[in-house]
Amino acid sequence: MTLLAQISDLHLDGSTRATRRATRVMDHLRALPRPVDALLVTGDIADHGTEAEYEEAARILDAPFPVLMCPGNHDARPAYRKALLGETPGRGPVNRAHHIAGTAILMCDATVPGRNEGRLDAETLAWIDATLTALPQDTPALIAFHQPPVELHHPLPDSCMLENPEDLAGLLAAHPQVVAVLTGHAHTAAASVFAGRPLIVGPAVTWTLRLPWEGDEPADLDQPPGLAFHVLSDDRRLTTHYRTVL
Numbered sequence: 001m002t003l004l005a006q007i008s009d010l011h012l013d014g015s016t017r018a019t020r021r022a023t024r025v026m027d028h029l030r031a032l033p034r035p036v037d038a039l040l041v042t043g044d045i046a047d048h049g050t051e052a053e054y055e056e057a058a059r060i061l062d063a064p065f066p067v068l069m070c071p072g073n074h075d076a077r078p079a080y081r082k083a084l085l086g087e088t089p090g091r092g093p094v095n096r097a098h099h100i101a102g103t104a105i106l107m108c109d110a111t112v113p114g115r116n117e118g119r120l121d122a123e124t125l126a127w128i129d130a131t132l133t134a135l136p137q138d139t140p141a142l143i144a145f146h147q148p149p150v151e152l153h154h155p156l157p158d159s160c161m162l163e164n165p166e167d168l169a170g171l172l173a174a175h176p177q178v179v180a181v182l183t184g185h186a187h188t189a190a191a192s193v194f195a196g197r198p199l200i201v202g203p204a205v206t207w208t209l210r211l212p213w214e215g216d217e218p219a220d221l222d223q224p225p226g227l228a229f230h231v232l233s234d235d236r237r238l239t240t241h242y243r244t245v246l
Contacts, residue, residue, distance in 0.1 A: 008184025042184035043072025043146030118147025
């Protein structure tokens with residue numbers, strides 16, 4: 001089986017609060033009796049997209065296991081590439097494919113610079129298609145990006161979700177090896193279905209979304225940071241466990 005952890009929405013901004021919450025989660029993951037095969041970080045790593053925020057993120061996210069990342073709407077591609085990935089700054093989408101314990105994991109850039117809504121542009125869709133096509137038929141795959149492609153029944157995330165989910169659904173129909181879709185952005189742990197696959201929304205590190213039936217103020221700052229553990233078994237069944245870190 002493949003054991004993955006997922007965190008999202010760290011919103012590192014140089015504040016003591018953000019640093020402490022992210023550090024607590026990483027300390028928890030590093031101390032596990034059995035290490036995860038990889039950690040997925042599904043966007044909004046920085047709050048303002050500055051190089052200093054990504055330099056802090058690089059220090060906090062340093063781990064003895066692979067850390068796979070994709071940007072969110074608060075992230076800025078040039079600084080993200082330079083300070084977090086050690087690459088030449090660039091404004092094109094940041095898409096990366098990883099092979100972890102027999103599973104292909106596509107970390108996709110669904111961001112639109114200057115906007116909160118997400119969109120998988122033509123370059124990214126072509127990259128997803130080509131990457132999946134090149135995989136052996138027996139290799140399971142996971143696709144991860146920031147903005148969820150379905151409504152989550154809260155006006156805040158539903159106002160800035162993925163704008164072109166039908167394009168992704170068409171790709172998934174052609175690639176049955178995709179086991180599930182993983183996202184962040186909503187600041188709430190959630191599970192749904194998209195294009196016949198499980199859709200798992202990872203909880204946020206920085207604050208938790210208060211749902212309409214829980215109160216009018218969206219941001220619950222008192223909830224501890226959350227994380228998800230994904231277990232992909234040999235029969236391609238994905239099981240997700242959610243945890244908070246006190």
